Amino acid sequence: MHLLTIVGARPQFIKAAMLSKAASRRPRLKENILHTGQHYDAAMSQVFFDQMAIPRPSKNLNVGSGSHGAATGAMLAGIEEYILETKPDMVLVHGDTNSTLAGALAAAKLHVPVAHVEAGLRSFNRRMPEEVNRVLTDHISDLLFCPTQAAVDNLAKEGVTHGVHVTGDVMYDAALFFGEQARTSSSILQDLGLEENRYFLATVHRAENTDDPKRLAGILQGLGDLAQEASMPLVLPLHPRTKKQIGLFGLEDLASRLAMIDPVSFLDMVRLESTARAICTDSGGVQKEGFFHGVPVVTLRDETEWIETVASGWNTLVGANSQHIVEAGLQAAPGKSMDAYGQGNAAQVMVDLLLAWNEKSTPGHGEEA
Ligand code: UD1
Ligand code: UDP
Numbered sequence: 001m002h003l004l005t006i007v008g009a010r011p012q013f014i015k016a017a018m019l020s021k022a023a024s025r026r027p028r029l030k031e032n033i034l035h036t037g038q039h040y041d042a043a044m045s046q047v048f049f050d051q052m053a054i055p056r057p058s059k060n061l062n063v064g065s066g067s068h069g070a071a072t073g074a075m076l077a078g079i080e081e082y083i084l085e086t087k088p089d090m091v092l093v094h095g096d097t098n099s100t101l102a103g104a105l106a107a108a109k110l111h112v113p114v115a116h117v118e119a120g121l122r123s124f125n126r127r128m129p130e131e132v133n134r135v136l137t138d139h140i141s142d143l144l145f146c147p148t149q150a151a152v153d154n155l156a157k158e159g160v161t162h163g164v165h166v167t168g169d170v171m172y173d174a175a176l177f178f179g180e181q182a183r184t185s186s187s188i189l190q191d192l193g194l195e196e197n198r199y200f201l202a203t204v205h206r207a208e209n210t211d212d213p214k215r216l217a218g219i220l221q222g223l224g225d226l227a228q229e230a231s232m233p234l235v236l237p238l239h240p241r242t243k244k245q246i247g248l249f250g251l252e253d254l255a256s257r258l259a260m261i262d263p264v265s266f267l268d269m270v271r272l273e274s275t276a277r278a279i280c281t282d283s284g285g286v287q288k289e290g291f292f293h294g295v296p297v298v299t300l301r302d303e304t305e306w307i308e309t310v311a312s313g314w315n316t317l318v319g320a321n322s323q324h325i326v327e328a329g330l331q332a333a334p335g336k337s338m339d340a341y342g343q344g345n346a347a348q349v350m351v352d353l354l355l356a357w358n359e360k361s362t363p364g365h366g367e368e369a
Contacts, residue, residue: 001028001029001030001089001090001354001355001358002030002032002086002087002088002089002090003023003029003030003031003032003088003089003090003091003092003354004031004032004033004034004082004083004086004088004090004091004092004107005019005020005031005032005033005034005091005092005093005094006033006034006036006079006091006092006093006094006099006100006102006103007033007034007035007036007057007094007099008035008036008037008038008039008063008075008097008098008099008100009038009039009044009095009097009099010039010044010045010048010263011094011095011097011171011283011284011285012094012095012097012099012100013045013048013049013052013054014048014052014171014174014266014285015094015095015117015118015170015171015174016033016054016094017048017052017053017054017174018170018173018174018177018346018347019031019092019094019117019170019347019350019351020033020054020055021053021177021347022347022348022350022351023351024055025351026351026355028355029351029354029355031055032057032058032059032086032088033054033055033056033057033058033059034057034058034059034060034061034079034082034103035057035059035060035061036060036061036063036075036078036079036098036099036102036103037060037061037062037063037064038063038064038065038071038075038097038098038099040062040064041240041263043262043263043264043265044240044263047265047266048265048266051265051266051267052178052266058086059078059082061074061075061078061079061082063075063078068098068129071098072098072101072102075098075099075102075103075106076102076105076106079102079103079106079107080106080109080110083106083107083110083112084110088112089112089113089358089361089362090112090113090114090115090142090143090354090357090358091103091104091106091107091112091113091114091115092114092115092116092117092354093114093115093116093117093137093141094117094118095117095118095130095134095284096118096121096130096131096133096134096137096284097130097133098129098133100116100133100134100137101132101133101136101137104116104136104137104140104141105136105140108140113142113143113357113361114137114140114141114142114143115141115142115143115144115145115350115354115357116137116138116141116143116144116145117145117170117350118134118145118146118147118151118169118170119134119137119138119141119144119145119146119151119155119164120138120144120146120147120148120150120151120152120153120154120155120160120164121134121147121151121154121284121305121306122134122135122151122154122305123303123304123305124303125302125303127208128206128207128208129207130284135158138155138158138160139158139160141163142163142357143163143165143353143354143357144160144163144164144165145165145167145346145350145353146164146165146166146167147166147167147168147169147170147171147341147342147346148166148169148308148340148341149166149340150307150308150340151166152164152166165349165353166342167342167346167349167350167353168341168342168343168344168345168346168349169288169341169342169346170346170347170350171285171288171289171292171341172288172292172341172342172344172346173344173345173346173347174266175270175288175289175292175293175344176292176344178266178267178270179270179274179292179293181267182266182267182268182270182271182274183271183274185267186267186268186270186271188264188268188271188272189271189272189275192235192259192261194233194235194272196275197275197276197277198232198277199232199233199234199235199259199276199277200223200226200227200230200232200233200234200235200276200277200278200279200280200329201234201235201236201272201273201276201278201279201280202223202234202235202236202258202279202280202281203236203237203239203279203281203282203283203286204216204219204236204239204242204281204282204300205239205241205242205282205283206282206283206300206301208282208301209282209300209301209320210239210241210242210245211245212320213249213251214320215319215320216242216245216246216249216251216320217249217251217254218320218321218322218325219300219320219322219325220246220251220254220255220258221254221322222280222318222320222321222322222323222324222325222326222329223236223257223258223280223325224254224255224257224258225322225325225326226280226325226326226329226330227257227258228257229326229330230277230329230330232277233259234257234258234259234280235258235259235261235272235276236255236258236259236260236261237261237262237263237264237269237272238260238261238262238263239263240263269289270289270293273286273289273290273293273295274293274294274295275295276295277295277332278290278295278296278297278298278329278332279295279296279297279298280297280298280299280300280325280329281297281298281299281300282299282300282301284305284306287299287304287306287309287315288306288309288341290309290314290315291309291312291314291315291335292341294334296314296315296316296332296333296334296335297309297314297315297316297332298315298316298318298325298328298329298332299315299316299317299318300318300319300320300325301317301319302317302319303317304317308338308340308341309335312335312336312337312338312340313333313334313335313336314334314335315335316328316332
């Protein structure tokens, strides 16, 4: 089976690392990776390929940044050309970025089946570009790999029931696989002079927060006040989008109370997450990683797709209100145990489903391994 995996943005490299490891153990599955070039800074892309031993993409479209239409359109054209050239049996897309939608759409129009990792997630906020991307992708996918039962239920409400599977969350696989490695090999705590449980960690990059000066100012104010009230540093690995917007809106003074650093590698991030006092974030992946590593999370959004983290008490939604950020950060405490995200073998389950699907659609080509 020839699988073409489309990646382009940071969280997709992490998911792809786990999928590619599982795929490489199956001789009948040949994977090619296409990188759209949506993320291109070394700290947003290459570092993940190097550290997580992700196979080198066979194609990089180098699309770079642009408006939604221009960037997605350029990806669509490039992916279409590559599918026509390489004729994959299936195209696999991850998550909810513009690269995901472009990959799914290019494949569906060429009648190449689509597998969607992280299918069925919903924020029910159509103003988020990610919500538009994932709804459209789910509706043109043939195999839908849902991390949770809630995702399956969301799809059923939209009439999507065919090809739907609960696989567990591949980000949980990554947390387990790289968690131990991070403890022994990352020196980020020493490098930054941090003491375990005596610092906060934050990430901010969502369009809804970074494109709105009031929301971005509220978040920076809240994070700075939290650090001050708790007398602990707050480390903020700064997404390039957020760095740009802080400059554009003249919010440097508010940001100066935070320990801002460049984006970090996955092993350094896992190390920082694992012993933070609490994590404040608007990231999808980081919300769950707090729970995976036993650290409470304060989510800088008004809603979340990862409802299990809130229901179990690990995650508190506070939006961009500075006072709420401070209160939730000071009170953050562990929640209840739960197993909503699977057993840590999601990548293996997905690879088995891909091969079973291929066998069914090409009779007589069973797997030998
Ligand atoms: C994208 C995804 C978002 C995901 C996030 C992960 C979409 C619509 N959004 O958001 O769902 O959570 O990635 O991080 O696909 N930039 C750089 N260097 C880079 C990458 C980006 O400087 O390597 C800057 C550019 O100014 C760019 C801006 O960041 O315009 C935004 O990048 P873009 O890829 O459009 O969206 P993200 O905010 O990264
Ligand atoms: N991450 C990282 N370095 C950083 C910030 C985040 O390795 O400096 C990892 C993080 O641990 C998580 C993933 O990137 O696994 C999340 O990516 P991001 O927040 O950019 O996107 P989202 O998950 O919101 O789509």
